[in-house]
Amino acid sequence: xxxxxxNFHVVKNRTYxxxxxxxxxxxxxxxxVAGMNLGRLSISVALVxxxxxxxxxxxxxxxxxxxxGLWLFKVMIPGILLLLILFIGLTFFDVAFR
Amino acid sequence: xxxxxxxxxSKIGMWLFLLSEILLFxxxxxxxxxxxxxxxxxxxxxxxxxxxxxxxxxxxxxLTSSLTMALSISSLQKGRRPSSQIFLIAxxxxxxxxxxxxxxxxxxxxxxxxxxxxxxxxxxxxxxxxFYGLYYSMTGLHGLHVLVGLFILSTxxxxxxxxxxxxxxxxxxxxxxxxxxxxxxIWIFLFPLFYLVT
Numbered sequence: 001x002x003x004x005x006x007n008f009h010v011v012k013n014r015t016y017x018x019x020x021x022x023x024x025x026x027x028x029x030x031x032x033v034a035g036m037n038l039g040r041l042s043i044s045v046a047l048v049x050x051x052x053x054x055x056x057x058x059x060x061x062x063x064x065x066x067x068x069g070l071w072l073f074k075v076m077i078p079g080i081l082l083l084l085i086l087f088i089g090l091t092f093f094d095v096a097f098r
Numbered sequence: 099x100x101x102x103x104x105x106x107x108s109k110i111g112m113w114l115f116l117l118s119e120i121l122l123f124x125x126x127x128x129x130x131x132x133x134x135x136x137x138x139x140x141x142x143x144x145x146x147x148x149x150x151x152x153x154x155x156x157x158x159x160x161l162t163s164s165l166t167m168a169l170s171i172s173s174l175q176k177g178r179r180p181s182s183q184i185f186l187i188a189x190x191x192x193x194x195x196x197x198x199x200x201x202x203x204x205x206x207x208x209x210x211x212x213x214x215x216x217x218x219x220x221x222x223x224x225x226x227x228x229f230y231g232l233y234y235s236m237t238g239l240h241g242l243h244v245l246v247g248l249f250i251l252s253t254x255x256x257x258x259x260x261x262x263x264x265x266x267x268x269x270x271x272x273x274x275x276x277x278x279x280x281x282x283x284i285w286i287f288l289f290p291l292f293y294l295v296t
Contacts, residue, residue, distance in 0.1 A: 008105070010175045011168070020165040027161065031154050034294035046290035054283040061168045061279045072110060080117040084124040091128050095135060 140225020
C-alpha cells in the first residue's frame with residue numbers, strides 16, 4: 001500500500017444522523033408492534049426489524065458499504081453469518097425431529 | 099526507524115476478531131432459541147416480568163452512542179481533533195449510562211429474589227429458571243463487553259490527547275469503533291428477544 005493513498009471514505013455527518021433517525025424509528029416500530037400481541041408472528045417481526053437495524057449499523061456505522069474492492073470482506077462476513085445460520089438450522093433440525 | 103502500518107490489514111484483523119465474537123454470542127442465541135422452542139409458555143411468562151421501558155431506554159442510549167462513535171471517527175479523519183474528543187467523551191458517557199441502567203435493572207430483579215440459583219427462582223418451573231439463567235448470562239456477557247469497550251475507548255481518548263492517534267493514523271480509533279458497533283448490534287438482538295417477544 002502506497003503511503004498517503006486515500007483508501008478510506010469519510011462519511012458525511014448528515015448520513016450518520018439519518019441512519020440514527022432510521023434506527024430510532026425502527027426501535028419505535030418494534031416496541032409498538034410488541035405491544036399489539038401478535039402472538040407467534042411477533043417473534044418474526046422482532047427478528048426482521050433487528051436484522052434491518054443491524055444491517056444499517058453494519059453498512060453505515062461500520063463502513064461495510066464503503067469497503068469497496070475488498071473481496072475478503074465480501075467473503076468472510078457473509079461466510080460467518082451463513083455458518084451461524086447453518087448452526088441454528090442444524091440445531092433446530094435436531095431438536096424438532098428428536 | 100520506519101514503522102510499518104497496514105491500514106487494511108489492521109481492519110481485517112479486527113473483523114476476524116469481531117466474527118469470533120459473533121460466533122460466541124451466536125452459540126448463546128442458539129441456546130436461547132432451543133430453550134424457547136421447548137418452553138414457550140414459561141418464556142412468555144418470564145419475559146413479561148422484564149421492564150420494557152428500561153430495555154427501550156437502554157436501546158436508545160446504545161444507538162445514540164453508536165452515532166457519537168461514528169461521528170468521533172469521521173471528525174478525526176477530517177482532522178478535527180476537538181470535536182472528535184467531544185464525541186468520544188459522549189460515547190463513553192452513554193456507555194457508562196447504559197451500565198448504570200443495567201445495574202439498577204439487575205438490582206431490582208435481585209431484590210425480587212430473582213437471580214441464578216435463588217430459592218425464589220428455583221420454586222418456579224424449569225422454563226423460567228432457564229429464561230433467567232439466559233437473561234443473566236447473556237446480558238451479563240454483553241455488559242462485560244460494554245465495560246471492556248469503555249476501557250478501550252478511554253485508552254483511545256488518552257491516545258488522542260497525547261497525539262498518538264491523529265488524522266494520519268486513526269485506525270486504532272476506527273477499530274475500537276467497530277468493536278463498539280458490534281456490541282450495539284448484539285444488544286439490537288438481545289433487546290427484542292428478552293424484552294419484546296412475550
